[in-house]
């Protein structure tokens with residue numbers, strides 16, 4: 001009965017502790033939408049991502065010309081096909097495109113969750129990840145970001161900021177450790 | 191010499207490596223400073239993190255039950271382990287139940303603490319560590335020397351040599367991109383074949399039953415989503431009460447750890463994948479007892495960011511392996527003695543008490559004060575050497591009386607002048623190893639002040 005033992009030990013020992021403090025709430029300084037977009041782009045560049053700003057109707061032409069073979073997972077047919085694909089097939093994906101729900105200005109992170117993803121592994125297993133995002137859907141920081149998502153009952157969700165990276169060999173930065181080697185973020189609504 | 195001093199000496203034998211280690215960690219510290227300074231509300235965030243964790247510790251049993259109930263509702267199996275042995279057995283049972291052969295693991299200091307890899311190895315199961323730094327040291331049969339930068343003690347030539355042997359990379363090749371690509375290829379095969387994926391946990395949200403894992407490499411996600419069975423291993427103190435609290439901690443963690451505004455991936459695992467199984471293992475292993483000690487309870491607020499290591503002048507110049515405990519550096523030196531293991535009683539003394547650790551800690555843990563408390567407690571329990579205790583007693587005797595102090599100062603100035611060097615630097619004088627005393631002044635400060643200031647007009 002480990003659970004009972006542990007809980008019993010906690011309640012026996014926590015008696016030494018003063019009453020639980022209340023967690024204070026705080027107002028954060030507001031920043032304008034323009035500032036948010038600037039900061040978002042700067043953060044993403046630092047994180048090693050490529051940024052493209054386009055109007056909604058330019059996107060298809062742009063991807064056809066510059067990101068050939070990209071699998072567009074906002075397309076229900078492609079999404080359905082890959083929902084049942086085996087790992088071997090997923091491992092051959094070169095480029096995968098998703099629509100991110102929103103982005104975070106202070107760190108360039110973009111939120112993706114189960115209902116964007118036919119299978120959870122795709123944004124990681126693809127060699128090149130492309131995230132499409134509406135310029136209007138930005139928030140200032142992670143505290144604001146967590147107000148926009150609902151973890152309750154959510155299967156899987158992830159903030160992605162930049163391509164996969166490591167500096168484990170002598171602190172030299174290398175992109176493409178295990179996840180995507182490249183990240184392109186398309187900001188729509190210029 | 192204490193065990194720490196002995197091993198630090200070995201590390202210091204390679205002067206060029208020590209300098210590199212020292213300077214590299216200092217660069218990480220400076221990156222952290224720049225990012226912290228760019229957030230105007232940084233200090234408020236630290237304060238808030240500390241208060242949230244205090245609230246967690248004061249209600250830990252309530253939050254853990256709430257967490258378990260929410261996780262069960264998500265279709266997760268929750269298991270509890272009192273200690274390392276129970277934890278290792280639980281993992282073995284899961285592996286056997288699913289008839290798993292291939293196990294991958296992303297970074298988890300808890301599994302290091304419990305000796306999981308070692309335990310499973312003896313049961314004929316080999317775990318593949320998938321964090322690049324951890325894979326490197328696993329190939330070499332070493333322990334991590336830093337909780338965030340596990341291979342920081344190695345040079346790229348050594349890693350090149352290891353990869354040549356284990357992965358067949360070109361002899362003499364040491365380019366970090368080339369070596370990283372080779373590891374990527376090797377570990378992709380491991381991910382695709384994985385039956386069970388193990389991870390650590392950065393945060394566990396009580397109200398939703400979600401576990402959060404932060405990585406830059408994407409190795410936790412590659413394993414978790416590729417393997418049919420995912421297992422997340424957490425210490426009881428990883429709880430945060432609410433989803434919104436994650437906003438505070440994710441703003442602090444990567445900035446403090448590596449000087450990035452956030453890790454590349456901040457992954458939230460709630461339910462098993464379709465057709466898969468998800469386990470969360472909650473481990474005590476001494477933590478609940480720790481709660482009952484008001485002097486040391488704050489160390490349970492640790493986020494394992496590593497900032498106190500990067501800033502520590504002793505850590506930077508002695509290397510993580512010199513501490514001999516799974517968590518090295520300042521925080522390790524206050525966690526290790528909790529284990530009441532005689533091997534670790536020298537660690538609270540492996541510090542200059544400069545306080546830099548407490549200043550950078552995102553959870554505002556009073557690390558240097560706890561180091562000092564440990565010194566007092568261990569001296570009281572006579573767990574320090576006789577020489578140290580005797581000399582401390584004598585120092586106390588001298589310093590507590592004005593006349594004894596004056597007399598001793600006088601004698602010391604004479605003695606240092608006339609006694610032979612060999613006698614002053616007897617082996618009993620541990621301080622004198624590697625240090626030279628300054629030339630003794632002719633007069634004491636008191637005498638100097640009397641002659642020069644006392645009778646002069648201001």
Ligand code: SF4
Pocket residue numbers: 446491492493494495496497498499521547550551552553554555557
């Ligand atoms: S004690 Fe503080 S600074 Fe050190 S690893 Fe833990 S959270 Fe980071």
